[in-house]
Amino acid sequence: MMRTLLVRGMLAGLIAGVLATLFAYFFGEPSINAAIGIEEAGAAAHSHTHDPAPPAAHDHGAAAEPEEELVSRDVQSTLGLLVAVGVYGTAIGGLFSLAFAFVYGRVGKLRPRLTAAALGAFAFAVVFFVPFLKYPGNPPAVGKAETIGERTGLYFGFVALSLIVAVLAVVLRGRLTAKFGAWTAGLLGIGGYVVVMAVCAWLMPIIDEVGGDFPASTLWTFRVSSIGTQLVLWTVLGLTFGALAERVFAKKAVAVA
Structure with missing residues (x-):
């Protein structure tokens, strides 16, 4: 039973991770791209102000080429995001199944589906939302x-x-x-x-x-999208795992009968 719930939890976590990735891509990446643009503009302005280029007469070699990124921004915002959130969701799903197995029947007398939904809401508030209120996430350049x-x-x-x-x-x-x-x-x-x-x-x-010159709208959008991504993750995890767990316990009841 425990192994079955663990597998179901990891599967539910993977599904939740994929959907959370889609949400993060469409609602979170625009604010991240805007923050990266602000960071690059600030770095360029700082370079021109404090590190002027040497005179052309002293340039005896080829022009310096910009450092090449190991992983492009396009890959980071698509495949990289999917892998990171997918792995995170799968791991969280496994831990979620263990927590479910511990609380089911011990805290309240709810059905598996409702227990998983309540546990998902509990985890979202305790693991993410309350700590986020104290130490909210910041976009690049902050x-x-x-x-x-x-x-x-x-x-x-x-x-x-x-x-x-x-x-x-x-x-x-x-x-x-x-x-x-x-x-x-x-x-x-x-x-x-x-x-x-x-x-x-x-x-x-x-x-x-957060600097006083950083756009408040970009910061607001980033933090709201962060909350939304986690809300999608925990909601889908709780509902999906609850549906899968309900089937497991229904099959067990039929087998016992």
Whole structure:
């Protein structure tokens, strides 16, 4: 059963990754291309200002050729994007199936399809959306190269913190259900998670490296498309895996009968 769910999860993750890639290509790539154009224009202006070309009389060799890209931008935005998001979706799908196997029948009494949908919504909020509110993604030309390690560490640290607090909130909800009922206990669990994460977000360092001259519309479009890509990924993963898991449990019920 577990192996079957794992395979179904990876398949659902692959499907979700492909659809998320299509969304990212049509809605996210235009803002990335615009940001790359801004970055290249800024680099060119900086070069002309601080590093003027030597006089032509001193040029005894051929003109310097621009450094060739190892992977072209066209490949990065198509095949590269598909491979990256596809692999990510497949891996996430496998982890999603393990989480489903753990919570199914233990947290609530929902059918497999509804359990997977609820788990997908939970994962989107806890793994992506809440950390994104604190440390939103930035397009090219935004951020300093020397701080990328710090920014990456803070982001993944906040993701881990969000997961831990969310699990504790689910445990709290389970312990309060008998006393207050499922609805009230659920609200208390959600409220506790929101309060703790708000305090953590307030205490953790703030990183804002967006220059005042960077177009707000490009930044907005990039971040909205990032949210949309993740929303497509987790929604499709939850719904697709739920449908596949429903069939697995239906076949098991028929076999037992």
